[in-house]
Amino acid sequence: MFKINEVAKLVGVSVRTLHHYDEIDLFKPTEISEARYRFYSEEDLVRLQQILFFRELGFTLKEIKKIVQSPSYDQKEALQLQKKMLLEKREQVDNMLETVDKTIRELEGEIKMTQEERFFGFNKEWHKYEEEAKERWGEEVVDESHAKLEKLTINEQKDLANDGDIIFKKLGKLQEKGSEDEAVQLVIKEWYEFLNNNFGTYSLEAFEGLGQLYIMDERFTKNIDKYGNGVAQLMSEAMRVFANNN
Known part of the structure; x- marks a missing residue:
């Protein structure tokens, strides 16, 4: 079992954040002692990982709660979806870095960019998977x-x-x-x-x-x-x- 401060340090969130997740019934500890200390199991940490993945990908806490508490929620399916989203996001960041490099080169007089090149990478197509998650579970x-x-x-x-x-x-x-x-x-x-x-x-x-x-x-x-x-x-x-x- 893990104490709340151990979990906070492990995953890089504040104790207050974990308290808030508990208050909104998103992520609750397996055990609360008589002294009101919160203790989390390894299974709890697996659930927290899922929550933080969705949080990182731009889902609201309300949306995440609907997803992870849905009767049809499947952890493996969620991870596969999160992988798709992260790969799309990585591709978008790579494309935007390319656009930044070209813009710098244009400012230095090396090249002349087309308008299409100027805005390459701003299309956030990976958000389409957010609709899939909501449609599937939320x-x-x-x-x-x-x-x-x-x-x-x-x-x-x-x-x-x-x-x-x-x-x-x-x-x-x-x-x-x-x-x-x-x-x-x-x-x-x-x-x-x-x-x-x-x-x-x-x-x-x-x-x-x-x-x-x-x-x-x-x-x-x-x-x-x-x-x-x-x-x-x-x-x-x-x-x-x-x-x-x-």
């Missing part, structure tokens, strides 16, 4: 959708599955079209309305994030591509277009 819409499904009869659930199947089949017939095609966008609108009518309230941002999951998570891709090779990619791109246009 979004209230997930709980809401489960609650709605539980109220349906078996026949109603079958009807719902059939309605979704029809939409996928429509997209399967349009897989040669582009994501901005009018017919594709009409079906994507159907899909957006289908999700909002049956699985909770999806913002346009969450809808776009869900589309990213369709190509980032092989389980989604495999299931959707049963309706035609490339349908998952088409849906993902079309959902992004729909969100941006609306």
Whole structure:
């Protein structure tokens, strides 16, 4: 067991921070002595590592709490996601360092930068994985959708599955079209309305994030591509277009 000051020194946070995590029910000690001393187990430290990874990647404490306390939370999946985010972040830092070096060389009269080069590296694409984490573990819409499904009869659930199947089949017939095609966008609108009518309230941002999951998570891709090779990619791109246009 580890005392609170030992944990603080080990991970590089203040004792006050650990007290705060305890107060908001984010990270609590395994044991509190009669003298009110906090003691943490090795399992507690594994949990703290996860929290600090998410904190470092820009998640709020409220978001982290939703994620790590979700019934569907999986430590290995979380680490794989954090690795993706860190690799993307490292690439972004490398790109920005390259931009800084070029800017210095331009100021010294060695080169002339294009406008694209001047802003290379500022695109924080790694934040797309934040949406994946929220969608997978933290979004209230997930709980809401489960609650709605539980109220349906078996026949109603079958009807719902059939309605979704029809939409996928429509997209399967349009897989040669582009994501901005009018017919594709009409079906994507159907899909957006289908999700909002049956699985909770999806913002346009969450809808776009869900589309990213369709190509980032092989389980989604495999299931959707049963309706035609490339349908998952088409849906993902079309959902992004729909969100941006609306």
